[in-house]
Amino acid sequence: MKKEKDGTVKVIPLGGLEQIGMNMTAFESEDSIIVVDCGLAFPDDDMLGIDLVIPDVSYLKENISKVKGFVITHGHEDHIGALPYVLKDVNVPVYATKLTTAIIESKLKEHNMLHETKRKVVKYGQSINLGCFRIEFIRTNHSIADASALAIYTPAGVIVHTGDFKVDYTPVFGDPIDLQRFGEIGKKGVLALMCDSTNVLRPGFTMSERTVGKTFDNIFNDNKQSRLIIATFASNVDRVQQIINCAIKYGRKVCVEGRSMVNIINVASELGYLDIPDGTLIETEQMKNYANEQIVLITTGSQGESMAALSRMAANLHRKVTIEPGDTVIFSSTPIPGNEKSVARVINELGMKGAKVIFQDTHVSGHACEEEIKLIYSLVKPKYAVPVHGEYRHLMAQKELAEGLGIDKDDIFVLHSGDVLEMSQEKAEVVDKVQTGAVLVDGLGVGDVGNIVLRDRQNLAENGIIVVVLTLEKYSNQLLAGPDIVSRGFVYVRESEGLMEEARAVIEQAVLDCLDRNVTDWGKIKGTIKDTLSDFLWKKMKRNPVILPIIMEVDD
Amino acid sequence: MKKEKDGTVKVIPLGGLEQIGMNMTAFESEDSIIVVDCGLAFPDDDMLGIDLVIPDVSYLKENISKVKGFVITHGHEDHIGALPYVLKDVNVPVYATKLTTAIIESKLKEHNMLHETKRKVVKYGQSINLGCFRIEFIRTNHSIADASALAIYTPAGVIVHTGDFKVDYTPVFGDPIDLQRFGEIGKKGVLALMCDSTNVLRPGFTMSERTVGKTFDNIFNDNKQSRLIIATFASNVDRVQQIINCAIKYGRKVCVEGRSMVNIINVASELGYLDIPDGTLIETEQMKNYANEQIVLITTGSQGESMAALSRMAANLHRKVTIEPGDTVIFSSTPIPGNEKSVARVINELGMKGAKVIFQDTHVSGHACEEEIKLIYSLVKPKYAVPVHGEYRHLMAQKELAEGLGIDKDDIFVLHSGDVLEMSQEKAEVVDKVQTGAVLVDGLGVGDVGNIVLRDRQNLAENGIIVVVLTLEKYSNQLLAGPDIVSRGFVYVRESEGLMEEARAVIEQAVLDCLDRNVTDWGKIKGTIKDTLSDFLWKKMKRNPVILPIIMEVDD
Structure with a gap:
């Protein structure tokens, strides 16, 4: 015990605080570094021609001998997307839950890197030892299955990192977030909490994913004469499951369009995260053999992305699907800031082709609102608070929230990427700054466009x-x-x-x-x-x- | 009376139906054409390097001998912005209310066109005769003073065009919308209603502009130690008046930043639309002679426009104003779709400089919501409905609303630009299509970029x-x-x-x-x-x- 009390740990965000996306944080103590998440960001409007943006990992390269592994909280691009690029320079094992690992593997396969990367699947409740760190995976809920919070046991004490999370008491797949374990760890004493800030500005609680299922049921019931076309995020496997459940209940066949949607559905059903009875899925080419009211089409394009399947249908550019008068199109999503105009354009185009468009109550967020964040703080009761995941205004709002819960304002750290926050039981302060930045990827070129x-x-x-x-x-x-x-x-x-x-x-x-x-x-x-x-x-x-x-x- | 019954009128939208902005509609009967509004549109994201977009007026040029004048509903860019370009080809008189005319004149002055353009100021209740048309200006409320609806008396009957409007029972300046006159005209029989669709998807009523004044009062009261910086739309003179009223009540001096804000305040106070007691305004350079709590700064940039005053302050690029910790910045606006990310960026930058940012309850829309639109329909009781001002989804929603109010669905016309809708007391139908389109303006070049x-x-x-x-x-x-x-x-x-x-x-x-x-x-x-x-x-x-x-x- 003495050693723990004397120890220190450094928390070094390498991305994710100046922008949405590019989440990556190094934890360093003694001779060990572990890295939580390895995400990409999508280019800003002024990054013309850039495909994606990844974090500068100079600090990891300089300290490569210490780096023990990547610990990944869940399978979204802003948490895993930089792996194929970063692993080329920092080739250490990747630890994640089963679905997350499968998504990472399909990404590595695309980059021909599967065989040179060590992966290890970790279960909820299980711990892994990496150098002087022990990391426990804790079940959470999010808009993708198999999301984890992490309890990181360090020589200075326990750090709880929520990853992206929400509290869903009635999830569609698997169990609710393991609130008991958060409480148990909290009771023993937690050095620091690093909590998702994305929805901190929204009061109340995020609704359960299951409420969307009820809306779908109503829509299926009210539109029995229509072909249904539902656009949503490919990675939201539970959303897809609820559409499939409705399809079965109302006697419809299911088609899937959009490369990422097809991929995820394959991966998720292979691993048992999706339950699709035989005979439910049909190929899009087979649609002509069924009446419109016997079909539901699940597609990508809920953000109005110009190359996605739904946008191409709306613009009459899709090879297989033509929008017809009487079709009902459901946006099971809300526009991510910046996409409002593209989504509106697609809605207008669909309307002009005679389709009815529904976008109300057809989506819930995957992120915790204000009261859920308070709940986690109250269970974990950390000494220090380090808000993560969000823009500056979100981080500041979580700081205010934490103060309201009684945490001393000097014990709350709104960090910038590169800040080295050194913590011990006695004190915490930013002691240094390391190189960080955004590396632009354009085609095969990484960092050659500046x-x-x-x-x-x-x-x-x-x-x-x-x-x-x-x-x-x-x-x-x-x-x-x-x-x-x-x-x-x-x-x-x-x-x-x-x-x-x-x-x-x-x-x-x-x-x-x-x-x-x-x-x-x-x-x-x-x-x-x-x-x-x-x-x-x-x-x-x-x-x-x-x-x-x-x-x-x-x-x- | 017989002649009227026998007559026909053509309604020809030359812009404004495929996009927000570029509002312009020709009305043609016998040997006369009048044109309602002459607006610009701002370029889409894919119109690289384009400054603004104006309607193709080939049809007016081809029929120039018939064109009697432009009748302008109010002084917003999407209703007047194309005048300096279009008047070069179609030089006919411009009719509008006093403030609208003054704004048009300052625009023509910039283009050195003031002396070659005939203008005539029209009062509410007054009518003008243009060829076979008589046009009556009816008082409405909007987010700019002096907005008008038009009753257009044609050989086929009366067409009521609302312009952009809302119903404000307690406006800040002038009187509420002249609902009695809408009723009176309606009672006599109206051929067609062309009604603003912008907010048709929002249920209920739009709040009065005066409610923003109450919020301002609270903010002034709660932030007595802060310098206040308030960003809003330059043309919203009533909003500016309410800020000035609060400034006087709480003993603050008022600075103004941003070229368009300075312009409009000058024009509006010269004409008596703004009441600014002597000694209230100070130059920005004089700010240093006052304590922070004695100052309120009114500025442009509420949409996060990169070159606007507030954005430059937030980015430390403003010559005269530096954001300080303790400043309170109020966004008196909501982001126009497409500007969400820019606004968020400015909010984050302000936060990083230590400013508090307020954006709740600080804005009301200038457009009628669902119940207000129903009210106008119920007063006017038109034979035909032609929804205007909005994207396709808004026009379609108004169509549905009009059907709900008992208008036959065959008597409702969702038009496209260029459609020639011919109406008489007996029937109405789209009989022709004229050339329309978007002309791109880049620098001094009009139409040379395609x-x-x-x-x-x-x-x-x-x-x-x-x-x-x-x-x-x-x-x-x-x-x-x-x-x-x-x-x-x-x-x-x-x-x-x-x-x-x-x-x-x-x-x-x-x-x-x-x-x-x-x-x-x-x-x-x-x-x-x-x-x-x-x-x-x-x-x-x-x-x-x-x-x-x-x-x-x-x-x-």
Whole structure:
């Protein structure tokens, strides 16, 4: 016991606090580091052309000999999505529950990395030892099955990390969150609680997943003449189960559209997380053999994502499914902030094709609201509070909540990524800062697109580009060809032929002036071209395209 | 009377039905056309670099001799913003109430068009005669003062157009909506009602603007130690008045930041729509002479617009105002769909600087909810219903509402822009379709950016550009210089020097192969360059930049 009392532990968030997504936190003590979660973030609107964003793990690479493993709370992209990238540099075992592991495995398979990665499935209640840490997995509820909280036993005391969670007393699959265990661990004394902040601004309790099932039942009952099309999050296996249950009750066959939906349903039913009686599922091609009222179609696209199945149906771009008057389309989701307009567009398009659209009471959140967070605090009664998972305003709101529950405000830490929070039974403080950041992934390139490239893309996007090219004689510096002008994303050339010819003449004159004055520095000639053309276009059109002068040299 | 019974009128929406904004509707009968509103739309996310969007008015240009005037319902951009562009082609008088006219005039002044445009101020209750039409202005309430509904007396009967409206029994400035007049006109018989659909999906009634004043009073009372910063829509003069009233009551001076806010406050107080006692306003530079608790700052930026005053304060980019711990910032607005993420970003940034942010009960909508729309239908009791102002789902919801009120579903017309709805006392039907569309404005260019240019910008934004340039000898077709490769928005050149050199070598080989085979068609050589480079980059990086080959020719 003495050792524990004397020990310290460092909590080092490597992402997830400056943005939604990219969740990753290192815990360090003695010669051991464990990492909780390894998520990606989706690019901001100004990250043009970027596919996804992963955390900078320089700190882990520098301390690779200490790193014992990744401990994953659940299978959402913002908690597992960076694994295929990070494991290339930090190849340590991955610990997670059964469904979470299966989802990770299908991701690793896509990246051809399955065989070089060690995985271990952990059960609720089970503990694993990693260096000086012991980590216990505790059952929680969330919008994906098999979600875990973690009790992390450290030389300084126990840290409870909730992961993403809600309290569901009547879950669709499995048991409710193990509140007893939270209480038992809390009774013995907890050093710190790291609790999900996502819904802290919402008062009350999050409704049970089962309430959505009741809504579905009503919708199935009220729309017996319609084909039903239900869009939801692929990973919400319980939601899918409830749709299937209704389908069986009301005698409908089930089709599935959207790659991620098909994948998850395969994985979940193989592992027994989904119960689909034989003969329930049909291929989309078979739909024509059934009347509309015998069919329910489960699909991706509940966020209005332009490439997802439902959006393609709405836009008449789907190969297999055509929206028909009389169809009833259910959005079993709420728009994630930023997606409101895309969702509205899809709803309008569906309406124009004669479909009825339902989006009320068809979704519940997977995150704990204010009262559930208070419940966890009251069971765990931590010495220190470290709000996690949310934007700054959410973290601050949880700080206020924790203060309201009697935790000293100096014992609550709203951290930034990279902060090194050192805790012991005696005190806790931020003692250091390590390198963190967002690494952009574009195609196969990881980190080769940065701010300069993004700024260029932004300029190109706003204004297009004009390339000015000319050929000079190497020794005499005589203008042999050009200047020629080519543009992309600037104007219809047809509409502005006169203007472009005028611009060419202006540049030619500027170049000839340079050459007459024996300017031989190509940098200066390029600068003159840029300035001349830029002034000309601003005066004529109030526009500011990217100007790229290229000089070629011919050895005559 | 006989003539009226025999007459017909055509309603031709030229915009505003496929999107929020760009409201414009032509009414045509005999030899007369009048146009209600002339609004702009803000560009969609995929309209890269576009400043604003205006309606295609080809139909008005083709029938210019018939067009008698623009009748404007109120001074919001989506109802007046296209005037400076459209008046250049369709120069007819503009009729509107006093404040609306003043806002239009300040807009025309910016475009140096004030003197070539005829304007006429119309009072509530007053009618104007335009060709065979008589138009009466009816007082309504909205989130801008001086909003009007229109009773349009046509040879076929009366059409009531609500404009944007709400029912406010206790408005801050002026009188409530003239419900009696709606009733009186309705009693005499109305051919068609064109009613605002924006909030039809919201049950109940929209709260009075005055309720926001009460919230402000509480906030002023609860935050007596804070500097107060309140962001709201510049055009909501009543909101500004209520802030000023509170400032006076609680002994604070008022600063104003944001160009549009300063403009509107000037216009509105000159015309008597704002009552600001002398000594209330101070310049922002004078703030330093007062304690924080003596100041309230009114600012633009309630939508998180990156260039607006509040966003610049939050990002530490504002020249005059620095956010301090203890400041209280009030968002007197709700995010317009699409702006949620920007608003959240500003809230987070303000929080990080120690400001308290309030956004609850600080805004009411300017649009009628379900019960108010029912009220107008019940007063007007039209023969035909033509829902306006809203997305398709809103128009359809109003259709359903009108059916519920007993209007025959064949007498309700959800139109698309360009539809020609011909109405008489006997029947109404869509008889024709005229040209409509969205004209993109980029800088001084109106309509010179279209789909091809936008697609180029999209490609440039996603992937950047690679320019390949080479010089050939004119007669021998010998490669004199290049191929050189220059890229923008593609990769850090430093990070991928080897790759770019490899790409150059691949292209050089492909070009030399062409020349060896005596290919003289430059189109073919360019095609080879594109294909070769594109294959190479996809294989190496899974990326797809725009490739622009340029061949120069030197006459040796």
